Amino acid sequence: MPLFGSDSKTKSSLDGLWLKCNNCGEIVYKKEVDKNLKVCPKCNYHFRMSAKEWIDILIDQNTFHELWDNIESIDPLDFKDRSRYRDKLKEAQKQAGVNDAVVTGYGTLNDMFINIGIFDFNFMGGSMGSVVGEKITRLIEKAAQEESNLLIVTSSGGARMQEGIFSLVQMAKTNAALSRLKKNKTLYLALLTDPTTGGVAASFASVADIIIAEPKALIGFAGPRVISDTIGQKLPEGFQRAEFLLEHGMIDMVIERKVIKKTITQIIRLLGNTEKKLTAS
Amino acid sequence: MIHQPLDFEKPIYELEKKIEEFRQLSASEGIDLSDEIARLEKKVKKLREETFSNLSAWKIVQLSRHPERPYTYDYIYLISNEFVEIHGDRRFKDDTAIVSGIGLLNDQRVVFIGEQKGRGSKDRVLRNFGMPHPEGYRKAMRAMDIAQKFGIPIVTFIDTPGAYPGIGAEERGQAEAISESILKLAGITVPTIGCIIGEGSSGGALAIGLVDKMFILEYAVYSVISPEGCAAILWKDQSKAPQAADALKMTADDLKRMGIADEILKEPAGGAHNDPKSMAQTIKEALISALAELKSIPADELVKNRYSRYRSMGQFREIGK
Ligand SMILES: [Zn+2]
Numbered sequence: 349m350p351l352f353g354s355d356s357k358t359k360s361s362l363d364g365l366w367l368k369c370n371n372c373g374e375i376v377y378k379k380e381v382d383k384n385l386k387v388c389p390k391c392n393y394h395f396r397m398s399a400k401e402w403i404d405i406l407i408d409q410n411t412f413h414e415l416w417d418n419i420e421s422i423d424p425l426d427f428k429d430r431s432r433y434r435d436k437l438k439e440a441q442k443q444a445g446v447n448d449a450v451v452t453g454y455g456t457l458n459d460m461f462i463n464i465g466i467f468d469f470n471f472m473g474g475s476m477g478s479v480v481g482e483k484i485t486r487l488i489e490k491a492a493q494e495e496s497n498l499l500i501v502t503s504s505g506g507a508r509m510q511e512g513i514f515s516l517v518q519m520a521k522t523n524a525a526l527s528r529l530k531k532n533k534t535l536y537l538a539l540l541t542d543p544t545t546g547g548v549a550a551s552f553a554s555v556a557d558i559i560i561a562e563p564k565a566l567i568g569f570a571g572p573r574v575i576s577d578t579i580g581q582k583l584p585e586g587f588q589r590a591e592f593l594l595e596h597g598m599i600d601m602v603i604e605r606k607v608i609k610k611t612i613t614q615i616i617r618l619l620g621n622t623e624k625k626l627t628a629s
Numbered sequence: 630m631i632h633q634p635l636d637f638e639k640p641i642y643e644l645e646k647k648i649e650e651f652r653q654l655s656a657s658e659g660i661d662l663s664d665e666i667a668r669l670e671k672k673v674k675k676l677r678e679e680t681f682s683n684l685s686a687w688k689i690v691q692l693s694r695h696p697e698r699p700y701t702y703d704y705i706y707l708i709s710n711e712f713v714e715i716h717g718d719r720r721f722k723d724d725t726a727i728v729s730g731i732g733l734l735n736d737q738r739v740v741f742i743g744e745q746k747g748r749g750s751k752d753r754v755l756r757n758f759g760m761p762h763p764e765g766y767r768k769a770m771r772a773m774d775i776a777q778k779f780g781i782p783i784v785t786f787i788d789t790p791g792a793y794p795g796i797g798a799e800e801r802g803q804a805e806a807i808s809e810s811i812l813k814l815a816g817i818t819v820p821t822i823g824c825i826i827g828e829g830s831s832g833g834a835l836a837i838g839l840v841d842k843m844f845i846l847e848y849a850v851y852s853v854i855s856p857e858g859c860a861a862i863l864w865k866d867q868s869k870a871p872q873a874a875d876a877l878k879m880t881a882d883d884l885k886r887m888g889i890a891d892e893i894l895k896e897p898a899g900g901a902h903n904d905p906k907s908m909a910q911t912i913k914e915a916l917i918s919a920l921a922e923l924k925s926i927p928a929d930e931l932v933k934n935r936y937s938r939y940r941s942m943g944q945f946r947e948i949g950k
Binding site for chain 1: 792793794795796798799800801802803804805807808809811812815816831832835836838839851852853854858859862863864865869872873876877878879883884887889935936939940942943944945946947948949950
């Protein structure tokens with residue numbers, strides 16, 4: 349299982365001990381990066397993390413309970429391009445070590461109860477198909493019903509094309525669930541990590557009560573290549589990065605990984621449900 | 630008759646042209662060509678039936694984008710007695726790629742919202758090829774608010790290659806605008822009806838596509854991505870768009886079978902562009918009967934049913950269940 353997913357094409361040539369940073373190009377000692385929460389010690393680049401790594405950072409030790417990990421795609425369109433979707437799924441499951449592109453469950457965060465969904469970019473670019481849509485919807489429904497805190501950590505290129513229209517309507521399904529959640533005091537936080545685009549950006553990721561993003565995360569509706577092809581221009585420096593969205597009023601804050609847990613804790617204390625206990629779920 | 634035929638429409642077009650010539654000839658020269666014209670008309674009818682009897686997904690995609698196909702405005706004007714258009718999002722500008730307003734369908738008030746493509750090169754640019762910016766979706770949301778406040782049902786006409794991928798669109802929150810629009814439609818307490826009249830592509834279509842009842846025209850399509858886009862990404866070759874169109878299962882028949890669209894509205898022979906008036910009449914009748922059905926449902930039940938409708942969309946298996 350590759351540690352840095354698509355970030356680490358150069359990993360093998362560097363013998364597993366060293367990493368080449370995607371941002372500054374420096375060769376850095378892997379252990380040092382790991383210790384630094386997968387942030388480049390030279391330039392502060394935030395490497396992508398797997399769902400498991402996020403759980404380790406955010407959720408109190410031994411409190412995470414995974415839910416609905418038995419839900420799997422059935423390849424509803426019997427989709428085949430140059431290879432079969434069902435083969436790609438198997439490959440992705442093996443490679444990413446998860447059943448689909450989102451891991452859902454609950455646990456505590458500094459002793460406060462939280463429902464959490466984390467995208468795993470290693471699994472087909474974090475794309476949303478029927479499985480992701482169903483798990484996110486169940487998580488939203490659970491949080492809304494309990495009036496307990498909800499956190500979704502996104503990292504997704506958008507819809508899962510291989511599931512065609514079923515993947516598109518997951519945007520409707522998740523947002524329909526959110527329209528119910530908004531009727532009570534359930535706190536919904538979104539943490540947008542690199543990248544958050546397409547159907548995930550244009551549904552639940554953009555309408556949380558508070559939206560946090562990681563430094564330099566790519567966030568937007570259309571992918572940068574599609575935009576530059578359409579307008580026939582080079583894109584401005586920093587376009588669609590977290591700082592750009594902050595400047596344009598689309599997100600609430602850009603927070604470094606080392607203080608994310610602290611920031612979320614603070615927000616839950618101010619707005620969230622601090623009463624609910626883990627055992628009650 | 631058609632004027633800008635697609636490749637596969639050309640033999641039909643040539644015959645139609647010939648019939649037209651004979652008509653003019655017989656009128657100007659006073660020659661009786663009625664037998665010949667009748668023979669050709671029979672021939673063109675047969676040819677049209679053959680051509681349209683077994684269309685590939687790719688041909689249907691081309692029909693859905695036909696330059697002569699009726700657009701949102703055409704239908705609004707053909708089916709409503711009165712129409713008052715609203716403009717602008719009260720924040721940035723008026724996006725002409727989305728049309729919305731209040732109309733009368735017989736004697737019933739309806740809020741219309743639809744994506745609008747332009748006809749002719751100048752108008753096409755003006756309408757941004759039917760690709761809305763965030764302000765378009767925000768105007769649509771203003772129309773939804775009016776519908777909610779005055780208790781008027783909403784009818785949306787879906788016809789877009791997608792939300793516009795541009796710098797300004799991203800700066801002003803394209804993703805947020807689409808998401809908020811979907812969210813609003815999910816919670817609204819008036820009946821909502823959608824009609825996919827041309828190409829329904831990606832989030833830009835879904836933004837006005839969460840509805841109680843969805844109609845789709847016989848040669849319209851609805852998809853997560855255009856076949857060209859899909860082919861470029863998955864086949865790494867845009868010329869594989871016809872294969873992608875098949876694989877994406879994006880035709881009216883597919884969508885009805887998969888439970889995404891409720892009803893297919895049959896198009897006139899040769900497609901909606903051959904007879905916009907009769908197409909509009911079909912749409913009008915479908916809307917009136919759907920309105921009657923949805924208006925009889927209490928508001929809370931309507932919203933609940935709408936939730937269940939989208940809640941059940943998606944296919945997966947639960948191991949051990
Ligand atoms: Zn670096």
